[in-house]
Amino acid sequence: MPLAIALHGLDLPTNFYLIVFISLLLIFWRTDRSQVPLYFSNVETVGAIATLLPETDFRFVDLGCGNGHLLNRLARMRPDGQFLGVEHAPLPFLWAKLRNLGQENCQIRFGDYWCQNLDGFEVAYAFLSPAPMPRLWMKAHSEMTPGTLLISNSFPIPGIPAEQVISVPDRRMTRLYCYHPPTDKAANPAYSQAIESARPRQ
Numbered sequence: 776m777p778l779a780i781a782l783h784g785l786d787l788p789t790n791f792y793l794i795v796f797i798s799l800l801l802i803f804w805r806t807d808r809s810q811v812p813l814y815f816s817n818v819e820t821v822g823a824i825a826t827l828l829p830e831t832d833f834r835f836v837d838l839g840c841g842n843g844h845l846l847n848r849l850a851r852m853r854p855d856g857q858f859l860g861v862e863h864a865p866l867p868f869l870w871a872k873l874r875n876l877g878q879e880n881c882q883i884r885f886g887d888y889w890c891q892n893l894d895g896f897e898v899a900y901a902f903l904s905p906a907p908m909p910r911l912w913m914k915a916h917s918e919m920t921p922g923t924l925l926i927s928n929s930f931p932i933p934g935i936p937a938e939q940v941i942s943v944p945d946r947r948m949t950r951l952y953c954y955h956p957p958t959d960k961a962a963n964p965a966y967s968q969a970i971e972s973a974r975p976r977q
């Protein structure tokens with residue numbers, strides 16, 4: 776808004792504002808609905824995630840993969856793994872797609888990660904915001920199999936103690952919150968509480 780006010784006096788062609796609006800939309804897409812902005816995992820975080828990957832063949836999904844650089848680095852480090860990124864913002868998707876064109880063990884899919892089934896993935900990674908965490912927890916529980924791993928960069932799942940928290944030695948002091956879906960969901964009271972708090976209020 777301050778920028779718009781400052782530009783108002785410059786007598787720019789009206790199309791300028793439309794172009795800026797469309798560009799921002801293509802980069803950030805519907806952040807008003809997703810409540811997840813665009814920012815990237817850093818190299819130190821990639822290194823920390825690499826230490827959490829299974830020892831043998833595995834499938835890894837980055838929910839909201841941005842420009843796909845995290846996946847690209849991991850896919851090059853671990854040729855025995857299969858990597859998938861799901862991204863709904865058009866320009867980051869295109870960027871991720873182009874970046875990973877030659878990377879055979881890395882696929883980039885355009886779309887909404889809420890529509891991506893997590894069954895079959897040994898590791899799911901999310902760097903989102905506090906808003907979707909309760910719903911993500913429900914999704915992971917209903918779709919991921921016992922023994923698999925959900926990693927959330929920076930945003931813990933409210934009310935659920937992480938089984939492991941990794942402190943990344945970077946400037947922003949990134950923390951990776953690690954969760955394993957429990958084998959007996961009904962026996963975990965924290966699970967029911969998280970579902971209750973994630974339920975939309977009337």
Ligand SMILES: C[S@@+](CC[C@H](N)C(=O)[O-])C[C@H]1O[C@@H](n2cnc3c(N)ncnc32)[C@H](O)[C@@H]1O
Pocket residue numbers: 803804809811812813814815816837838839840841842843844845861862863864867886887888889901902903
């Ligand atoms: C904080 S960025 C993280 C990017 C990347 N995972 C990384 O760690 O570098 C979150 C990304 O999620 C995407 N996103 C948000 N909601 C989404 C949704 N419902 N479906 C697919 N992508 C989504 C955003 O467009 C953004 O690119």
